[in-house]
Amino acid sequence: MIRTLLASLALVATVTTATLAQPDGESFADWLAGFRGRLEASGATPDTVASMLDGLEPDMRIIERDRSQPEFVRPLWSYLDIAASDLRIRNGRAAYAENRETVDAIAAHFEVRPEILIAIWGLESSYGEIPGNNDIVRSLATLAWEGRRRNWAEGELIAVGHMLDNGYATRDQLTGSWAGAMGQMQFIPSTYLERAHDWDGDGRRNIWTNEADALASAANLLGRAGWRPGQPAVVEVDVPESFDFAAWDPGQSRLVSQWAVLGIEPARGEWSADLLMQAARLDLPAGGSGPGFLTFPNFRVILRYNNSTSYAIGVAHLAD
Template identity: 50%
Template sequence: MRFAAWLARFRTTALAAGITEATLREALDPARLQPRSIELDRSQPEFTRAIWDYLDRAVSPTRVSTGQARLAEVRPEADRASARYGVPAPVLAAIWGMESNYGSHYGDVPVIDALATLAFEGRRAAWAQGELLAALRIVQQGDIDRAHMIGSWAGAMGQTQFMPSAFLARAVDADGDGRRDIWRSMPDVLASTAHFLQEAGWVPGEACAPELRLPEGFDPARADPGLRQHSAQWADEGLRLADGRALPTMAEASVLQPAGLRGPAFLVGRNFRAVLRYNNATSYGLGVCLLAQQIDGGAPVQAAWPRDQRPLNRSEVKALQSALNDQGFPTGQADGLLGPATRAALRDYQRSVGLPADGFATVEVLMRLRP
């Protein structure tokens, strides 16, 4: 009953925002509460996956070979999208693979139901309500009907998982049928994804995340996303590609060591950050770049991951943040998330005690911080 009452109130908001009565009858009135969406939205997993475990699955040999085969099937459409927007076809295939395993699973939840549930539930009400209005506009414009607008529990839609607001801003009718269909039209899927990345700042011809060979004595504190310089400057410091070749031309590039001093290093610039606009997680960005590289015939990561290290769980990260705060290295709120502020504080602490300042949170550094 409470959900029905909320829907009735939201109808007034939607009408005032330009959604027609006919669209509301078709798309909003049949909405049903999705308890699973609430459950997943509220869940905060205690244990986190190490980046190497994530990449083992994201860039598995099966996903690479499937990506090569699937890209071959849609190569004309991918090449047209690439030519129009400047994003290489293997990158489009990689996002397709990461988001829906090349279209094999992009969710089965009615998008309007999922977003109405999250707007009603209240934790992210303003965001969900905005996305719900966007979803209703998509139906009203005729791009897709309610029955076929399915996606994830959080409302991400189609084969490359656009939120409705991103769809309105970036989706493309590449097959010329008058509709933008990222569920069933591969020309639309690939062109929409390429358009998104172009608008996010993708630079044609620039590398995504090439693996590095660092010089002896490289200061790990310089592997900081806030430190950006031209690849020529990095080359002057002795950095090379993992295979010994010279660095490609990249502007505003940073060194990324996602597993700290003992793990691989990558040079990331504007294209890596464009991928992060799609999903703002370092593991996701690396997954896309490395999967694209291997779909295109490139090598896998050469350096070894420190697989003997266990990532901190959320409780341990909170303890780490609290200890850093207590010792005068501010991280902000102890929320259990290893964001830039926490990594910067950890680097400062590491410097203060003579440790390599790589900002990588380990059980050992937590034990050292604890009284």
């Protein structure tokens, strides 16, 4: 899908704990005392509150990571070099071959594209190999204290309380990414409660060590978000120099046939008759001089997983 893009740019950042400043305002202890009351008011049992908050300390590295997420700060071409590296493609083919029967059954049940599931699996946890070992309670508490996304982070911590109280997970299972996502498909706690799926019928929605449950949970998320079977997510296009960029609205959808009239052509091949009748938006993530993409409704479904244009293009590219 993606042609050879501009050469990768080196992204070098040296961060030490000593350079990380404490957020302005209240201390972590003050935030923790206030949140303890809010967690108790949500209905969490005393044992759950104690297991989550007793002795909890912030992780200052989390704040720096939150401010420098690669899919948001790396140039697209640099991000794609990593997202669809030769190693990730090779490992993805091997993971699909090893789990093909299960993956295809899940994809058919939820009517999603199997390669998209594998690609998300690859980007989220290297096909289950690297799900993360951060304590997500500590991560979410640090983000809540930092304040940029306090309401969101506190809501996720309350969701953790529900998970523990209902026996969906044990406290020591709650490990994952620095951003508070868990398991092989990196679900945040509220998404786990809403979308996690017990594929093998054993009564547990085990997204940590059960590949089938993890993949089915991701498929359920995509399906419930509106995935359209048999339709594309994104197509790379050539944008002519004559294109009126001043009149371009990135939120505007047009039929592909209308984009074609404006000189937008596929980077490879020709438009199919079916595709010409579908609606798409023109996305120029690197500006008018960079690569162009027509993005379809399925692209915005992938954004429900991670609201980053680079991530969604990376998933579609790796899937292809």
